[in-house]
Amino acid sequence: MSHYIDSYDVAVIGAGHAGVEAALAAARLGAKTVMFTISLDNIANMPCNPSIGGTAKGHLVREIDALGGEMGKAADACFIQSRMLNRGKGPAVHSLRVQADRVKYHNHMKKVCEMQENLDVKQAEVTEILTENGTVTGIVTHLGGEYRVKTAIIATGTYLKGLIHVGDVSYESGPDSTLPARGLSDSLRGLGINLRRFKTGTPSRVHRRSIDFDKLEIQHGDGDIQPFSFETPREGLENIVLCYVAYTNEETHKVIRENIHRSPMYSGRIEGIGPRYCPSIEDKIVRFSERPRHQLFIEPMGLDTEEFYLQGMSSSLPEDVQIAFLRTIKGLERVEIMRNAYAIEYDCCDPQDLRHTLEFKNIRGLYGAGQFNGTSGYEEAAAQGLVAGINAARYCKGEEGITLSRSSSYIGTLIDDLVIKGCLDPYRMMTSRSEYRLLLRQDNADERLTPLGYEIGLISEERYKLFHVKQLQIKQEIARVKAKTLSPTAELNKLLTEKGTAEISTGVKMSDLIRRPQISYEDLKPFDAKRPELPYEVREQVGLQIEYEGYIERQLAEVEHVKKLENKRLPQPFDYNEIKGLSLEAQEKLNRVQPENIGQASRISGVSPADVSVLIIWLAARK
Amino acid sequence: MSTVAAISTPRAQGGISVIRISGEDALSAADRIFKPLSRNILPSEMEGYTCAYGKIVNGSEVLDDGVLTVFRAPKSYTGEDVVEISCHGGIFVTEQILRLILDGGIKAAGAGEFTKRAFLNGKMSLTQAEAVMDIISADGNAGLRCAESLREGALFRRIKKVSDGMLKLLGSLAAWVDYPDDDIPAVEEYEISAVLEAGIADLDKLLSSYESGRIVREGADTAIVGRPNVGKSTLMNLLAGCERSIVSDTAGTTRDVVEESVRLGDIVLRLSDTAGIHDTDDTVESIGVDRARKKLDAADLILAVFDAGSEITSEDRELAEKCRGRNAIAVLNKSDLEHRFDFSEISDCFKDNVTVSAEKGEGLERLVSAVEKLYGMTGFAPDMGVLSNERQRSCAERARLCFREALDALKAGATFDAVTILIDDGENSLLELTGEKASEAVVDEVFSRFCVGK
DSSP, X not given: OOEEEEEEEEEEEOOSHHHHHHHHHHHHTTOOEEEEESOGGGTTOOSSOSEEEXXXXXXXXXXXXXXXXXXXXXXXXXXXXXXXXXXXXXXXXXXXXXXXXXXXXXXXXXXXXXXXXXXXXXXXXEEEEEXXXXXXXXXXXXXXXXXXXXXXXXXXXXXXXXXXXXXXXXEEOOGGGOOOBOSHHHHHHHTTOOEEEEEEEEOOEEEGGGOOGGGSEEEOOXXXXXXXXXXSOSXXXXXXXXXXXXXXXXXXXXXXXXXXXXXXXXHTOOOSBOOTTSOOHHHHHHHTTTXXXXXXXXXXXXXXXXXXXXXXXXXXXXXXXXXHHHTTSTTOTTOOEEEOOEEEEEEEEOGGGBOTTSBBSSSBTEEEOGGGGTBOSHHHHHHHHHHHHHHHHHHHTTOOOOOOOTTTOHHHHHHHIIIIIOOSXXXXXXXXXXXXXXXSOGGGHHHHHHHHHHHHTOSOHHHHHHHHHHHHHHXXXXXXXXXXXXXXXXXXXXXXHHTTOOOOSSOEEHHHHHHSTTOOTGGGGGGOTTOOOOOHHHHHHHHHHHHTHHHHHHHHHHHHHHHHHHTSBOOSSOOGGGOTTSOHHHHHHHXXXXXXXXXXXXXXXXXXXXXXXXXXXXXXXXX | OOOEEEEOSOSSOOSEEEEEEESTTHHHHHHHHEEESSSOOOGGGSOTTEEEEEEEEETTEEEEXXXXXXXXXXXXXXXXXXXXXXXXXXXXHHHHHHHHHHHTTOEEOOBTHHHHHHHHTTSSXXXXXXXXXXXXXXXXXXXXXXXXXXXHTHHHHHHHHHHHHHHHHHHHHHXXXXXXXXXXXXXXXXXXXXXXXXXXXXXXXXXXXXXXXXXXXXXXXEEEEESTTSSHHHHHHHHHTSOOSOOOSSTTXXXXXXXXXXXXXXXXXXXXXXXXXXXXXXXXXXXXHHHHHHHHHHOSEEEEEEEXXXXXXXXXXXXXXXXXXXXXXXXXXXXXXXXXXXXGGTGGGOSEEEEEBTTTTXXXXXXXXXXXXXXXXXXXXXXXXXXXXXXXXXXXXXXHHHHHHHHHHHHTTOOHHHHHHHHHHHHHHHHHHHTSXXXXXXXXXXXXXXXXXX
16 A cells, blocks of 8 residues: 655656756756665666766766756766877867766765755655656655655666576676666556667676786876866866776687677577677677777776776676686786676667657656666766756746757757667767767867756856856957967977978968967967967867867858758647658658657658658648 | 649640649539530549540630540549640640639649659659659750669769768778777778778769760750851751751851751750851841850850861951860861861860861761760760759769868868868768758759649
8 A cells, every 4th residue: 555755846766877967957946856766875876887978978978067967076076087088089079088986976976966955865666657647646666655746757777677697697686786676667568658678788897906907008097187067177186096908819709709609698588689889798709700809998996995897898698708708818817706797688768759858758747867768878867867857847847848959969969869760779979979070079068058057047157157258258369369460480480380381471360370280279379479368278269169160160051951951840749641752661750759840850760861852842832 | 732733735836735733623623614525424523544525614605625634543643633634735725724724713833843742642752753854854865864864873873882982981980989999990091081082083073974964965055156158057957957047158148046956966956057257237137146146155065167168267266266165166168169278277276176068968977976075975875874953963063072171171180070070061962962861952953943734
């Protein structure tokens, strides 16, 4: 029998990276919020890699921060090594990645949640969602506790009907030997939500003293560390640990190949679909059989532990095979496993059932976020949690939900991909998923999103003022630089020659010199007497915005072009079987997704350009 | 969708005109204006693919008699109910009948409307629709083969080759950027430039054949020019195979531009026999001379005729100068007189020269091969896939420009993220060309080229 406990505006189910952002955002926007977790000791846990950021994922963290989320600040407070990836490949793809202290990160986030006004944190398994007339009215816990709520955000990660596989051993479990969430799936199915099985894997953790570090390549952090949060000062940040690189070899691959039949993936025991872009080591060896070696990274789990993490070596092979193949690797010959690698299967929804606000199309007040929506990765989860939390709070206040466009952010791209294209395997963010890479740089996330964060109410007045000052400084300095002409002095020509670019014989606009790839804004400082003293973040923007102006304008033109299709609104709901010119597949997909406009329709897989042409003409003919 | 009607035959005097009505109310509209003669059966009672002879009436007034054919949805051109009325040609009567139909509440069809509906109802694809237009307007066999090859995908395959190369490059660039930890080999500058250069070279070839493709499809606007009485009209008649222009020995007989379409090998020449270009005080004649000059400026192909039997004149030199840099062939018309024309003096103004005797009908073969050579038709197989309209050309042109910009940026030392943006742009243009990427522009462009009634 259930018993009434309390009432809330927003209930967040799960306290991983999605749940935490959702709960904090909702509470900060004034919604009375409760966050449920199966174990308070696993709030914001990193059961897989203890790192935050990486290519495109680093962009997501910067965007979360620019909108007023928490992940960036927590990562800044808990990192033990920081690196900016892709430094040589251009500003669009620079990506920040830090190694975090896993326990510290958990403690930090737990405390932030505990201290948050309007937010209650409770240890309980939610087993049922209550609805009336297709609208959320409450939730019930495994102890029978009933909460009346206006909205519920499902952020169950890999807990939902979690099933761990190691070789031929399988057992019900959440990640890291936690309890799985057993009850909720049936309740969701009862609400008409389509569930499916995905799987992901994690590598083993090994003891520090069993690693021969002398035989490994060292990977240093950056000398000049950039924080994730636009609010964290650059000063005083430092790397505390080293990471290491090792390589598999032919012997490793031989051991894996000889035992591949014992992998539950290959014997068919796992039915869930794994991430294409984050494969297990056995997957890599089967799929890329021509590669003589694969890289792995050996990273400390934190400062108060001797556990090391082997990034790149996730596996579901039996325990004895794991030991055998690891010991073939140079530097790991005497390795001792503390926690073995495993694969975990879990229930997740089909994100095509969601709107861009992350609310379910068929149930008012019910939202999904994180791995439950079919993604992989902490950053992807946090980004969705933030959006779901914001929208749940707005729903409670009777305000319209916010949606982010593809051209505004990686967050917008992520959600649009999920909702419109859907995903067939766990979705990982990548820079190549954005067609507006040069606009969506990690360095300008504040310019793109902080005004919106302020409007929503997650950015403080003080931070917004500072943001304005920064933008003004950038604007003024760019105007000054564009107006300034440099004379062809001997010193300047010496610099130009040294940098490998042509000398000048007449006066040249300073901005024209900056546009030369060999010359930076900083290089010209000695020739620019009136240059004001400006903070690093401002100087960086001035340099980038001038150097890449042509490309930025090009991308902006493309944004406008695409907007035309986005402005062609399609009727909703609509039965696409009425348009005979559409292919059968397109009719089916369009009926399923019910896109809001032609732009969205054009991104649905299975809707061909010919189908889009049909829609354009059909829409025009209707008028 | 509303029911529409239009005259589907060219708006010109002819033996028969066809009015097409398409849509839900097509049959009831036909009932109102068509009275079958022999059988007592209304159009709306007729089966698909049947016709009836009868009278077209406005109340009691009979406008014409004709044959009415019924097509029932979906077995019709548009996929809707269609009625086609074949009446007697004659612009006035036909338009009167159309007006009668429109007065009954049927809408006038817009440009390309019937094909749009066919397309909407799944009767044809966008590229097919585009090819329909090309086939309708194609003159000559090679033109038809060009249009057909577009439908069957020869052009598609050529573009695909370029875009596949770019996609592969973009793929390795993306992998290299997105997996910095995965030991993926760095993409080297020389690899990028090699792919770009190959793509640009392929597009160069494709774009240079555009002219041949266009000439094959549309024919070459050809101006026959020269001093008065050097034998222009004789040449034209020789080409046309019949006498059209008035030929006389008095200079200035041809006062206007006479037009004629002739097939020369695989190429259709739209010939204009112009008035001789010379200074004149005769007002009427000067209008002709003026028009001849304009024609000369606009022509695709210039056949400059010179009298081989006389010395080169200042007018000849002036004309030769006008031909410089143009697609111009000098035609030295031989008379029985001895050869006194010194062609070497003006030879660098022309792409080629041939000696003919227009009067005797000699040298036509040489002229044909000179024209074919000029348009790169030797070795030009129209079914190898060519760009056949302005939309396709501008897509290919834009793609080439983007790839060139990418190459320049790469050589100037720009970062790969910026270079990638340019390659992306070019790739998008290619996908638009083949119809693999939809945009409103493509749709508008394709259907804007249709005339009303198609």
